[in-house]
Amino acid sequence: MTKKKKSLVETVSDEITKYIMDNELQVGDKIPNEFELAEKLNVGRSTVREAIKALVSRNVLEVKRGSGTFISSKAGVADDPLGLELIKDRAKLAQDLLEVRFMIEPEIASIAATKATEEEIERLQHLCDEVEQLILHKKNHRLKDIEFHTEIAKISRNQVVATLIPIIDKSIEIFIELTKSALEQETIETHREIFEAIKNKDPKGAHDAMYLHLVYNRRNLKKADEIDR
């Protein structure tokens, strides 16, 4: 790939991105085919093909064999966007990730308590119930758990945080097998407390319940770390 070729592909990628935004295309919407794009952007089809590949690898687009190219449900958030897979010291990484949660999530829970609508409270309650049921039935609740935390971030109306929370929370899950000393009772109780505080529009209560939740997580991580040594 020569330098010149690369920057043409990049330009075309940018133009496709601009097309998506100008036309306000949403997740699942189809974009024009290679031929139409090549004509529209006045470049060769092979350039369009390379540009689409680049956007697919950036999770902006997804190709469905036989039906076309669509806006990806991943909304352009890269797989492993922070390059965490390349960090070698897993125990330290898990601590760092949790430290970031401590900085962000109590504040976010507090903001969520001032902004939650009836509909959002209902959805949050539903997620809270689902996590609880999974725990009580001894099923894996991690993904639902992340959904619960992501929903709180969404309620805060901060789009950057809503993107960051699942990345950070999932990364912790990937790196640490938390199941070996599960926080089942503590999770049920603190999740419920967080939910109740948000429902009651109690920012300080939501802050403190989230903080307590993270404290349990940090103790658990420390315990897991000690077992490993």
Place this chain on the structure above:
Amino acid sequence: MTKKKKSLVETVSDEITKYIMDNELQVGDKIPNEFELAEKLNVGRSTVREAIKALVSRNVLEVKRGSGTFISSKAGVADDPLGLELIKDRAKLAQDLLEVRFMIEPEIASIAATKATEEEIERLQHLCDEVEQLILHKKNHRLKDIEFHTEIAKISRNQVVATLIPIIDKSIEIFIELTKSALEQETIETHREIFEAIKNKDPKGAHDAMYLHLVYNRRNLKKADEIDR
């Protein structure tokens, strides 16, 4: 691209990543060529080529025409990793990004004040001086400014934050033309205060100076926003 083909390429990408980690390859190190990798991993050269392309687009590797494939200096951190380019409301996005800085940076400055080594303090002073000189000579100081903040994140020893800060700070720069109401004097003074507090191992002082710095930024953003309307 069929489902099966895709997952083979993914598997090979993962194996190359594993090879990089097992051999503790660093930024700038060369990886084996296509032919050697194909043999090592027992797959076809075209699969290796696709896997390398995927890793290049994820900024794990970079290809230097004529000399080979190397570990990228971007350390696997994607371009626009959070998909921020696809968010349409720029003014709201800038506010959200700044809100995240408020959650992270004062805390990080405080941690940095407890951990900075002599060498790190020297480097931070140098960056502080450079930003100041650029401002005094009416030159663009944004990139150096981001380096100053990133260095503080590095001093905190939190690798996740050290990755996040430049992403967040650069995004703000991209979206808002802050120069139109520049914070020159305030930046010089609060940067100096942050630096002095870290140098004096004063966590609360570093926290407060960073907080003040961000307050000035938020006021500036608000002003820019009002001008736009």
